[in-house]
Amino acid sequence: MAPRVIIIGAGPAGVRAAQALVEAGLRPTVIDEGRRDGGQIYRRQPEGFSRSYDTLYGTEAERAASLHESFDALKTSLDYLPETLVWNISANAVHTVSGTRYGTLPFDALIICSGATDRLMPVKGWHQAGTFSLGGAQVALKSQGCAIGSRIVMMGSGPLLYLVSAQYVKAGAQVAAVLDTSTFMQRMAALPRLLAIPAALKKGLALTRVLAKARVPVYRGVQPLEIKGSPQTGVSGVTAALPGGKRIELACDAVALGYHLRPETQLADLAGCRFIFDGDAQQWLAQIDNDGRSSVKGVYLAGDGARVRGADAAERSGRLAALAAMHDHGMQTAGIKDMEGLRAELARFTRFAAGLREAFPWPAKFAASLADETIVCRCEAITAGELRRVVCETGAQEANRAKAFSRVGMGRCQGRYCGHAGAEIIAAAACVPLSSVGRLRGQAPVKPLPVALTEEVAQ
Numbered sequence: 381m382a383p384r385v386i387i388i389g390a391g392p393a394g395v396r397a398a399q400a401l402v403e404a405g406l407r408p409t410v411i412d413e414g415r416r417d418g419g420q421i422y423r424r425q426p427e428g429f430s431r432s433y434d435t436l437y438g439t440e441a442e443r444a445a446s447l448h449e450s451f452d453a454l455k456t457s458l459d460y461l462p463e464t465l466v467w468n469i470s471a472n473a474v475h476t477v478s479g480t481r482y483g484t485l486p487f488d489a490l491i492i493c494s495g496a497t498d499r500l501m502p503v504k505g506w507h508q509a510g511t512f513s514l515g516g517a518q519v520a521l522k523s524q525g526c527a528i529g530s531r532i533v534m535m536g537s538g539p540l541l542y543l544v545s546a547q548y549v550k551a552g553a554q555v556a557a558v559l560d561t562s563t564f565m566q567r568m569a570a571l572p573r574l575l576a577i578p579a580a581l582k583k584g585l586a587l588t589r590v591l592a593k594a595r596v597p598v599y600r601g602v603q604p605l606e607i608k609g610s611p612q613t614g615v616s617g618v619t620a621a622l623p624g625g626k627r628i629e630l631a632c633d634a635v636a637l638g639y640h641l642r643p644e645t646q647l648a649d650l651a652g653c654r655f656i657f658d659g660d661a662q663q664w665l666a667q668i669d670n671d672g673r674s675s676v677k678g679v680y681l682a683g684d685g686a687r688v689r690g691a692d693a694a695e696r697s698g699r700l701a702a703l704a705a706m707h708d709h710g711m712q713t714a715g716i717k718d719m720e721g722l723r724a725e726l727a728r729f730t731r732f733a734a735g736l737r738e739a740f741p742w743p744a745k746f747a748a749s750l751a752d753e754t755i756v757c758r759c760e761a762i763t764a765g766e767l768r769r770v771v772c773e774t775g776a777q778e779a780n781r782a783k784a785f786s787r788v789g790m791g792r793c794q795g796r797y798c799g800h801a802g803a804e805i806i807a808a809a810a811c812v813p814l815s816s817v818g819r820l821r822g823q824a825p826v827k828p829l830p831v832a833l834t835e836e837v838a839q
């Protein structure tokens with residue numbers, strides 16, 4: 381019997397995984413909650429929109445076209461379930477919901493390619509209307525062709541900070557300033573690792589030239605202090621401290637912020653995968669081997685959902701995980717000879733990704749200095765002061781215990797946006813290392829479901 385393979389995610393990793401399986405004669409099922417394939421970076425515009433590939437994807441136009449063409453060619457050879465959320469995984473089956481219909485799909489092998497989301501650090505006032513994550517700001521532009529405001533401050537750190545700023549400039553939006561928390565020296569120190577992928581480094585430098593040409597002020601080594609505004613008018617400005625301590629105030633009507641990315645790991649957690657604390661990334665990640673095998677037999681992880689290494693690496697890791705799954709099922713396919721080469725290429729991307737983390741470090745220290753009244757959990761409107769109070773008064777020094785007492789991480793984002801900063805605040809308040817705070821456990825449903833599910837899909 382051919383193994384039943386399910387792929388979650390139709391981004392670069394999922395598409396290349398599907399391609400490897402179809403090449404070997406299998407008929408995988410590809411599930412994605414998005415309306416169309418392409419994932420985050422190669423997000424396809426809605427039906428009826430007609431912007432060109434160059435306009436939408438810039439330097440990545442050829443790669444986007446290649447991925448879309450590959451998937452279009454595969455569609456008759458696989459079962460594709462768009463607009464379908466995987467909300468739980470249990471006992472070799474995934475649980476899905478699409479609209480008001482639900483279903484259960486058994487698998488012999490599961491390849492989770494769930495991608496990443498923005499990694500966020502709170503700042504006073506970030507609950508003001510008009511504050512977006514960098515990823516959210518980019519989705520507005522890519523998907524709907526609209527800007528988040530008429531005068532925008534981009535804030536945080538990481539490659540997405542420069543990419544989204546340059547994309548907004550090219551689209552004709554007014555970027556008031558880029559406030560980067562990382563320093564020039566950190567970037568210089570990371571150069572040897574960044575040289576692992578010279579083409580990517582070159583693309584990054586080109587983005588800074590776009591900003592320079594448009595005369596967008598770029599401040600480095602900044603500490604964001606406050607997003608100003610009111611409930612009536614939303615965002616009205618930003619204050620930040622420059623390296624010497626001088627304060628700047630910038631007027632704006634929208635802010636996009638983010639500190640690179642975090643893997644979307646909740647499905648791996650529900651599948652029972654073992655997690656390890658990665659001291660370099662300062663994150664808990666599902667344990668995988670070089671091919672993407674998790675600690676659970678038959679469950680594989682690929683793409684940014686496993687390790688944030690970018691889209692080119694995601695394509696390779698998707699293919700590699702599919703080949704590993706077939707190998708583990710005793711299939712001798714022609715593609716298996718590619719595995720060694722794919723592993724070697726991925727090692728270069730891993731080195732480059734480590735360089736990015738060094739160049740744009742997660743500003744853990746800001747968590748300790750957040751004012752008590754700063755909202756940490758935006759879903760539940762819980763402040764840093766309340767979380768600190770819980771840590772000090774109840775002794776809750778573990779993430780899930782602190783969540784139970786404070787509700788930080790209990791809202792509809794399930795800790796995706798507040799979990800990392802929340803853990804930093806707990807660690808600082810309890811004077812313990814971040815690793816001992818643990819991580820918020822994944823809970824089903826991973827995203828909100830309709831209350832009424834009326835019809836079971838025959839699958």
Ligand SMILES: Cc1cc2nc3c(=O)[nH]c(=O)nc-3n(C[C@H](O)[C@H](O)[C@H](O)COP(=O)(O)OP(=O)(O)OC[C@H]3O[C@@H](n4cnc5c(N)ncnc54)[C@H](O)[C@@H]3O)c2cc1C
Pocket residue numbers: 388389390391392393394411412413414418419420421422464465466467493494495496497498514515516518540543641644647682683684685689690691692694826
């Ligand atoms: C917001 C954001 C913007 C980015 N912009 C850029 C950029 O402009 N340029 C660049 O080089 N890199 C960018 N990156 C990084 C880039 O998107 C990734 O490196 C690349 O897309 C990773 O591919 P992937 O297949 O691992 O994941 P993705 O492309 O993210 O695909 C994951 C897919 O899984 C689906 N999925 C996730 N969870 C579920 C679930 N529970 N049920 C069903 N489907 C699910 C999602 O809908 C998505 O389609 C961005 C990342 C993010 C998060």
